[in-house]
Structures are given as structure tokens and as C-alpha cells.
Amino acid sequence: MKISEIIELVEGKLLTPYANLETTIRGGFAGDLMSDVLASIEPDSVLITGLMNPQVIRTALIADIKLVIFARGKTPSMDTLKLAIAERIPVVNTQLGLYEISGRLMKAGLPSFEKPMLFRYDED
Amino acid sequence: MTDEATLTDDEAGKITRVEELAYELSISEVMTRNVITLSPNLTMLEALDLFKAHRISGAPVLKDGNLVGILSIEDLIRCLRDGRIDLLVSDYMSTRMITARTTDQVVEALKTFSQSHVGRLPIVDEKGKLAGMLTKGDITDGLLKALQKEYQVEELIRYRASHLFEDIVSDRTSLILRYTIKKDDFVHGGEASNHIKKALLRLGASPQVARRCGIAVYEAEMNLIIHTTNGGVLRVEVEPHKIIMEAYDDGPGIEDIVKVMEPGYSTAPEPIRAKGFGAGMGLKNIKSCVDEMTLFSSKEKGTNLFMIMYLEKEHPTAESKAATP
Numbered sequence: 001m002k003i004s005e006i007i008e009l010v011e012g013k014l015l016t017p018y019a020n021l022e023t024t025i026r027g028g029f030a031g032d033l034m035s036d037v038l039a040s041i042e043p044d045s046v047l048i049t050g051l052m053n054p055q056v057i058r059t060a061l062i063a064d065i066k067l068v069i070f071a072r073g074k075t076p077s078m079d080t081l082k083l084a085i086a087e088r089i090p091v092v093n094t095q096l097g098l099y100e101i102s103g104r105l106m107k108a109g110l111p112s113f114e115k116p117m118l119f120r121y122d123e124d
Numbered sequence: 125m126t127d128e129a130t131l132t133d134d135e136a137g138k139i140t141r142v143e144e145l146a147y148e149l150s151i152s153e154v155m156t157r158n159v160i161t162l163s164p165n166l167t168m169l170e171a172l173d174l175f176k177a178h179r180i181s182g183a184p185v186l187k188d189g190n191l192v193g194i195l196s197i198e199d200l201i202r203c204l205r206d207g208r209i210d211l212l213v214s215d216y217m218s219t220r221m222i223t224a225r226t227t228d229q230v231v232e233a234l235k236t237f238s239q240s241h242v243g244r245l246p247i248v249d250e251k252g253k254l255a256g257m258l259t260k261g262d263i264t265d266g267l268l269k270a271l272q273k274e275y276q277v278e279e280l281i282r283y284r285a286s287h288l289f290e291d292i293v294s295d296r297t298s299l300i301l302r303y304t305i306k307k308d309d310f311v312h313g314g315e316a317s318n319h320i321k322k323a324l325l326r327l328g329a330s331p332q333v334a335r336r337c338g339i340a341v342y343e344a345e346m347n348l349i350i351h352t353t354n355g356g357v358l359r360v361e362v363e364p365h366k367i368i369m370e371a372y373d374d375g376p377g378i379e380d381i382v383k384v385m386e387p388g389y390s391t392a393p394e395p396i397r398a399k400g401f402g403a404g405m406g407l408k409n410i411k412s413c414v415d416e417m418t419l420f421s422s423k424e425k426g427t428n429l430f431m432i433m434y435l436e437k438e439h440p441t442a443e444s445k446a447a448t449p
Contacts, residue, residue: 017147018143018144018146018147020143032400033397033400033401033402033403033405034346034400034401034403035343035346035401035402035403035404035405035406035409036403036405038339038342038343038405038409039403039405039408039409039412043331043335049400051399051400053310053399053400054311054313054314055310055313055314055346055399055400055401056400058313058314058315058317058318058342059314059342061314061318061321061338062314062317062318062321062335062338062339062342063335063338063339064331064335079311087318088144
């Protein structure tokens with residue numbers, strides 16, 4: 001699914017001045033705890049979060065996340081936005097909540113990259 | 125199956141960069157500076173000869189150094205149709221001009237080109253004096269030149285970095301990167317890890333290896349910020365066939381070293397969780413990203429976390445990791 005389609009589906013507003021809206025996103029993850037994100041997200045994905053600090057962008061960079069959506073109408077801090085612009089991570093915000101955003105994207109066919117945490121340390 | 129209309133990731137990346145450059149470059153960087161100008165008192169025949177001689181299809185008209193109009197090939201055609209090649213430039217030039225400033229972003233000019241139907245824009249300086257002309261062709265040339273220059277710089281850096289190990293002879297060559305991580309420094313949290321990831325890519329690591337190492341050191345970096353007494357150090361040693369990553373601190377040490385490895389177990393207080401950390405997945409994530417992980421901790425000496433990533437496919441641990449994505 002293209003970034004442009006995602007923005008339309010979630011009624012989002014692009015906060016970074018430039019982005020390749022043709023970039024293909026393969027799946028998504030919604031959450032506020034960055035280690036949970038890193039534990040299961042895959043490259044070329046969208047991260048939907050209510051967290052607003054620069055670590056969101058750093059997490060995106062580390063994990064090759066290609067789009068960040070900030071939920072519930074929150075606006076990220078200037079530090080976060082500046083980092084997103086400098087590192088060329090497209091950032092979108094929307095009035096919708098995590099549940100609604102995820103629901104709309106999944107209904108439109110974007111798969112989930114969330115994985116259950118059933119494994120235990122002594123298993124492997 | 126061949127589908128020429130499909131963009132490769134590499135091509136798509138370059139297109140994105142072109143769009144970004146349109147925001148970064150100013151018009152003065154891409155415009156034509158040495159412009160052929162016309163006087164309003166020239167005859168249209170003289171203008172036609174100038175267009176032919178200089179192989180141009182339009183020119184600004186200046187009177188006493190001030191921009192008063194623009195004459196394009198369309199105006200010449202109009203004049204030829206009227207059969208009045210003897211009339212003056214001032215009779216046929218268009219005086220309703222759209223101009224742009226030298227300091228405007230290239231993207232502004234692109235917008236103007238797509239919204240109006242003009243083919244060239246007179247560019248004026250801060251005093252309103254003509255500084256140059258801009259066509260769509262100038263923009264394409266300018267963007268391509270900038271892209272080419274950037275590409276060459278990054279290629280050179282990558283080439284130098286990835287040949288580092290070949291050019292130096294020793295029994296065991298390695299490159300060591302060190303980063304001091306301050307306690308509670310959330311503002312910079314993750315910065316060192318992103319520097320490490322970029323360095324590994326420049327040294328020739330695959331995107332997969334760089335990503336896995338990046339996640340591991342990011343978790344380790346956040347642990348140093350959240351859990352230590354005085355912060356700590358991230359140390360990455362890159363060898364031709366393996367990457368050794370280490371995070372160490374001087375306290376307070378881990379209370380229960382078995383429990384800390386359980387997914388979901390966290391000692392992070394609520395304010396840390398509000399910042400998006402303390403999910404209790406950190407060490408588990410590190411373990412699933414690297415080939416080997418060893419954790420030492422004591423109240424006296426603090427904590428040492430060793431992580432190793434093997435770059436050779438033959439290595440047994442590396443192969444089993446590669447099989448499970």
C-alpha cells in the first residue's frame with residue numbers, strides 16, 4: 001500500500017515537507033513501547049504510535065520503518081519533527097486513535113507485523 | 125517476467141532524493157546567469173536574428189537595467205503571422221510577467237511552472253533587478269548535477285570505508301568505535317546506535333546485518349540511559365568477519381540476571397514507560413538479533429553486555445540465524 005493511500009485512509013496530515021508518497025508500505029505495527037516495536041516489526045512498514053519523543057524517529061531509523069503515524073491528534077515535539085526531517089522519515093498525524101487507524105488500514109488490506117510474545121528465554 | 129514500468133527500490137530512492145533536492149536547492153543554484161537580453165526598441169526582425177544566433181527561444185526585455193517584459197518564440201510567431209516583422213519588441217513582448225526570486229526554493233518554481241503555462245521565468249534579486257532566467261530544463265540539469273555530486277561523495281566514502289580492511293596488512297585488523305552514553309540523556313537516546321548502523325552500512329555490511337546490529341545496540345544504549353548509576357560506554361569492534369558490540373557500565377548491577385532475560389520482565393519505573401521504554405523486551409530483542417550474547421553483572425563491577433555478529437555464512441551460529449528471519 002502506498003504512503004499516499006495510507007494518509008487518505010487515516011485522514012492524516014503530512015507534517016514533514018517532503019516524502020515520496022509512492023513508497024510502498026508492506027505492513028504495520030501499533031504501540032507505544034519501543035522495545036515491543038523492535039521485537040516484531042519488519043522493514044518497509046508503518047509505525048502507529050501515541051508516543052511523541054525523538055526515540056520514535058530513532059526507532060524508525062534503526063528498524064527501517066518507512067512511515068510514522070501519530071495518533072489521537074497529538075503533535076510531536078519540535079525535536080522529534082526536526083529529527084524526522086533531517087533523517088527523511090515521513091511523519092503524519094491524525095485525529096483518529098490507534099485502534100481506529102489500525103482497523104482502517106487492516107480492513108484496506110495492510111497486514112499486521114505484530115507477533116505474539118509467547119517465547120521464553122530457555123526455549124532456544 | 126519483465127515489467128519496465130516497475131521502479132526498483134534504488135530508482136525510487138533516487139526519485140525521493142530529487143524531490144528533496146527541489147526543496148534544498150535555491151533557484152540561484154540552477155538558473156542560467158549569462159542571459160541574452162533585448163532592448164524594447166529593437167525590431168522584431170533583430171530579435172529573431174538574436175534568437176537564431178544564440179539558439180534561444182525566449183529572452184527578457186530590459187529598459188535602463190529594469191525588467192520591462194519578456195519576449196518568447198510564441199510572440200515571434202504571432203508577429204510573423206501578422207506580417208509585421210518591422211514592428212518593435214515593445215509591441216509584442218508580454219509585460220504581464222511572473223517572476224521568481226533568486227532565494228526561492230526550486231520547488232516554488234516547479235509549482236509556478238505547473239500552475240501557469242509559462243516556459244521560462246525571469247529571476248530577480250532582492251532589489252528586483254534581473255539576475256538570470258530559469259527554464260524547466262535548467263531545473264532538470266541542476267537537480268541531476270546535485271544528485272550526481274552527492275552520489276559521488278557517498279560512493280567515495282563507502283569505497284574508502286569498505287576497502288579499509290583490504291589496504292591494511294596485520295595479523296588481525298579491527299576498527300573500534302566508542303560512544304559515551306550519559307545517564308538519563310533521553311534527548312540523544314538512540315543517536316549513537318544510528319551512527320553505528322550508518323557506519324556498518326558504509327563499511328559494507330548488508331542492510332539486514334546493519335539493522336540487526338542497530339536494534340541490538342539501540343536496546344543496549346537505552347539500557348545504559350535508563351538503568352545505570354553514571355551512564356556507560358558503547359564499544360563496537362568491527363573485524364572483516366565479525367562485529368563485536370559491547371555495552372558496559374559501573375553500576376548498580378542487575379539484581380536477578382535470570383529474571384531479566386524473561387520477555388516482559390521490567391524493572392523500569394512508570395516515568396520511563398511513559399517515554400516508551402521498559403517494555404521488558406530489551407535483552408530478549410538483543411538475543412534474537414545477534415549471533416552470540418553474554419551478560420555479566422555484579423554489584424561491585426557493574427554490568428558488561430557482549431554481543432557478537434558473525435559475517436561469514438560458514439559460521440554455524442550465523443547460518444542458523446539466517447534461516448530464521
